[in-house]
Each structure stands twice: as C-alpha cells, then as structure tokens.
Amino acid sequence: MRLISINVLTTGMVIGRTIWNEAGHPLLQKNVVVSDGIIKRLKQLGIQYLYIEDEISSGIEIEETVSHAKRTKAVKQITESFNKVKGLNSYSASLVLDQQSKVIGELVDDLLNSVTKNEEILTILTDTLIYDEYIYQHSFQVTLYSLAIAKELGYSYADLKTIGIGALLHDVGKMVIPTDILLKPGRLTDEEYETMKKHARYGFDILRNLHTVSLLVAHCAFQHHERLDGSGYPRGLVDYEIHPFAKIIAVADVFDAVTSNRVYRKKMLPSQGIEIIESGKGTMFDSRVVDALKRSIVHYPNGSIVLLSDGRRGVVAKQNIENSALPHIRIFEENNTLLKSTYLLSLAAEKSVLIEKVETDYIVNIE
Template identity: 45%
Template sequence: MRLISTKVLRAGMVLGHTIYNVNDKPLLQAGVTLSEPMISRLRFLKVQYVYISDEKSKGIEVKESVPVHVRQESIREMKDAFSSIRTSKQKNMAAMLESKTEKIQHVLKGIMSEMDANQDLLMILSDAYIYDSYIFHHSYNVTLYTLAIGKELRLPVKQLEQLGLGAMLHDIGKTMVDESVLMKEGPLTEEEFEEIKMHTVHGFEVLKNLHNVSLLTAHCAFQHHERLNGSGYPRGIFVEDIHLYAKILAVADVFDACTSNRVYRDKMLPADALEIILAGSGTLFDPTVIKAFQMGVAIYPNGLTVQLSDGRKGIVARQNKGVSTRPVIRVVEESGKIVRATYEVDLSAHLDVTIAETDISFITE
C-alpha cells in the first residue's frame, strides 16, 4: 500500500488502512472501494492523506508499531485522568489523580512491552485517526517518540518509565487553561499566550504533589518548552539547567505538533517536520537527542512516495534500522515514465543517491 493525498483520490481506489473516527471506532475499513461520497466525507473531515492499495505498491507493509487496542486504552486512561482535574475539587484532586496515575503506569508498561517486541523503526500512522481532542492523541504519540529516543540513548528501564509517564502527563496542565484559548483558530493575544505558557507550571504543581510520581517526571511537564538557548518557557533557563527528559520531550513534542492537524494549520509530512527540528539543532534542541530520534523513528514511513536525487520516483518499501533517512525504495518511475516492472534500490547501499523530496500526489495509473 502507499500514502496518497485525499486531493487526488479517485472513486474506485481501494483503501489500504482502516480509518478510525473520533471514538476510535472504524469509520472506513481497509479494503473498501472508495466512492465519491466517501472521498468528499474524508475531505470534509480534513483528512489530508490516506493509504491505498494498488498494483505498484502491492506487498508493501504498513503497520503501526503499537496495536490499535493499546492506543485506545492509553487515550481512554489519559482522558479519564485529565477530566478528573476539571471536575474534582481541590481537596480530593491528589488522591483521585494518584489512582488514575496507577492505571496510566499500567498502560505505559503495556506500551513499553509492545515497543520492546517490535525492533523496527517507530512508525505512527497519524493519517489513520480522526480525533476530537488533540491533547490526548498528542500525548500518546509524544510518549512513543520519547520512548523511542530513550531506548536509542540506552536509558535503563526505570528511567524509561519515568520519562514515559512524564510524556503521557506532560500536557496535563492544559486542563487548567481556558479551552477557548487552547482551541482558538486565530493569532493569540499576548495575554492568551501567557495563559497558554502557564500550562507547564500548572502541570508541575499538580504532579509534584503526587506520591506515586517522581519529581523528575513532574519536571517533564515543567520543562518541555524550555530551549537550550534560553528562549523557552516558563523560566527561560539554559542548556545546563534543562533535564535530559525535557530535552527529549522537546524534540518529540515539536515533531508530533508539526505532523498533526491543528486548528490553525494543516499537518506536515515527517521529513518536513524533521527539517524544522534540525534547523534548531544546538540552539533549541539537543543534537544528541535529535540523532537518537533519527535512529529510532521512521522519517520516511513505508508507503510514502519519494523522488530521488537522480530523478527517479519510488515508494518506500522497507526501513533500514538505524538509518531512517536511507530506506529501501521501490522504483515506479524513471525518466518521467511509469516503469513496467518495479525494482528496489537500497539507499543504505547506494550512498550516491538520496531522497530529494516527497510526493503524496503521485498517480501511477
């Protein structure tokens, strides 16, 4: 299967991957033949691209690194914990949150177990989900990215658990921010931005008082918007005062924010999001963390159509562990013409060829 923009979808194309609605229930099942009304509905829901199955991409496997049911359970528990803050009274908030956090820790261990069993590069199919609340899906995705980075950095299990829990709860302070400000489509006023920035402080204040959450985990909420050069918030601290967990979260948080639909802009493809992070290497983001991210996460996911530096076009067929920028490419076009018989080029073995750009509007027939 391969990734394609909904702008160029045609009736008769076959959906390659199930799309889930806001309740994590199947909206369109894999294998369905798309009709014009289905395509119009996807565009209305602001789905930008989907996986389709066709002859040229036959046999290319695209699967999420962590199963759907684990994702569903994780998001359900986070929703439960976050909503408890909005509805509970201050005096019983800590006790209630400690109970919720125990459930989240249990879910986290399930995520870590799944990731340990899957030794491939981390792949998140963000195109497969239509969500009603960005914060929960974002927190889940950021958790996977942080764990992938932590594993590449060879952090011990206890530290991975602290980091993973911090990632799942890093935005919990947003429950104390006015929802109209969080969801505002236009530019924020200075006062509104100051309110948004306070979510880091709110989150820290909530988490540091929980007996079953370490202070380092609480600092994930406190510091994930700090930047190496002191330009971050809430305190504007510099590299030496930012904990490693926060440096990891900073990369994961920005990458997922860029590759997710937001109320004020459309999402980017992973390679484009990485360029933004690379532009801040050494000034905003830790270079060692960025390198670990590139080692553990699929920057060019399977099924993505790319153009090579020599002009050929192809579909990412497989990943090469540890070299995410050099996957195996199934060539489908050369010299501007669709090839009769596809063939593969392993970019890890052909160092004179690189990926020049991505193309999700490419039609092979």
C-alpha cells in the same frame, strides 16, 4: 498500499488501510471503493493523507509499532485520567492523580513493553486523528516518541519508566486552562497564548505533590517548553539548567505537534517534521536527543512515493533498521517513463542517490 494526499483521491480508488475516527471506530473500511461522497466526507474531517491499493504498491504493508486496539485503549485511559482533574485546583488534582497512578504506571509499562521489544523503527500513523481529541492523542504519541528516543540513548528501565510517565503527564496542566482557549478553533491571541503558556507551571504544581511518582515527572511538565538558548518558557532556562528527561520530551512534543492534524495548521510528513527539529539542533534542542530521534523513528513511511536525486521515482517498500533515513525503494519509473517491471533499490547501498522529496500528490499514469 500507497500513501497519497486527499487532493489526488479520486472515485474508483480502493482504500488500502482502514480509517479510524477519534473514538476508535472504523470510519472507512479497507478495500472500500472511493465515491464522491466519501471524498467530500474525508475532506470535511480534515484528513490530509490516506492509503490506497494500486498496482505499483501491491504487497507493501504498513504496521504501526502499537496496534490500533492498544492505542484506542491507551487514549481512552489518558482521557479518563485527565478529565478527572479538569477544573480542580492543583491540590485536589494531585489527590485525584495519585489515585490514578496505578493505571498510569501500568499504561506506561504496556507502551514501554511495545517499544523495547520491537526491534523495528518506531512507526506511528496519525492520519485520522481529529483535533478536538488532540491533547489526549498527543500525550499518547509524545510518550511513544519519548520512550523510543530514551531507549536509543541507552537509559535504564527505571529511567525509561520515569520518562514515560513524565511524557504521558507533560500536558496535564492544560486541564486547568479555560476550555474556550484550550479548544479554540483557530490561532490564539497574544493574551490567550500567555494564558496557555501557564500550563507548564500548572502541571508542575499538580505533579510535584504526587506521592506515587518521582519529582522528576513534575519537572518534565515544568520544563518541556524550555529551550537550550533560553528562548523557551516559563522560566527561560538554558541548556545546563534543563533536565535531560525534559530535553527528550521537548523534542518529542514538537515533533508530534508538527506531524499531527490541527484545526489551524496542516500536518507535516515525518521527514518534514524531522527537518523542523533538525533546524533547532544545538540551539533549541539537545543535539544527542535530535540524533536519537532521527535514528529511532521512520522518516519515510512505507507506501510513500519518493523522487530520487537521479530522477528515478519509486515507492518506499520497507525500512532499513540500520539507518531509518535510507529505506528500500521499489523503483517503478525512470526518466519519467514507467518501467515494465519494478526493482528494489537499497539507498544504503547506493549512498550517492538521495531522496529529493516525498510526492503524495503524484498521479501514476498507467496505460
């Protein structure tokens, strides 16, 4: 299967991967033939990328680190836990979250098990997520990214568990933010943004009074928007003042934010998200954490069309677990001419050849 932009989806194409809505129900089943009505509906839902089946990508499969069923269950549990504290003061919210601590702990254990037992590079596909459920999906994804980074950095199981809970609850303070600001379908005004920024403090106030989790969890919520150079909020902390766990969640938080659908901004591909994080390496984000992110997640998902520096074009066929930036490419075109038969290129073996760009708008002309 092959990843394409909604802009080049045409009638007659075959859906390669089931598209799920935010409630976890199938919106469009695999192997369905695309019609004009389907294209219109997908655009209305804000879906930017999807997978199709075609000849050049035949046999290429994409598997997420966490199954769809496990993701749906996890997001449902996060939603229920967060909604129980919505509108409460910090003291009451703390009492409610204490009662939810067992569910939260078991959820993190489950995700931690998925990440630590899977030797493959972390793959999370967010192409069908709808913005009104963003906070819950975001909490789920930030948890997975944080666990993958922390695992790569060699943290103990106990620390991984604390980091996971901190990541899962890092945005719980948003439940105190007025709904009209939290779910505003567009960019916030300066005044609204100042209100939104208070969620870090609100989260700390809720979590520091929990008797069932480490105080470090509260500091994860308090500090995940702080930056090494002091440009973050709410306190403008600098490098040595920010806890290492919060530095991990900060990177995971921004990476997921830029690679997920938002109503006011188009999502980026993973490789583009990594470039954003890389641009802040050593200034806003901890260098070790950024490097760990780059080692632990998929840069170019299977099925992505890529243009190489020598002019060849191919589709990512499988990942390289030794270096996620250098996947195996199924070459199908040379000098703008389709080949009669494809062949596999290992970018790790030919290091002089680089990926120039991902081409989700590329149209294959097979005569």
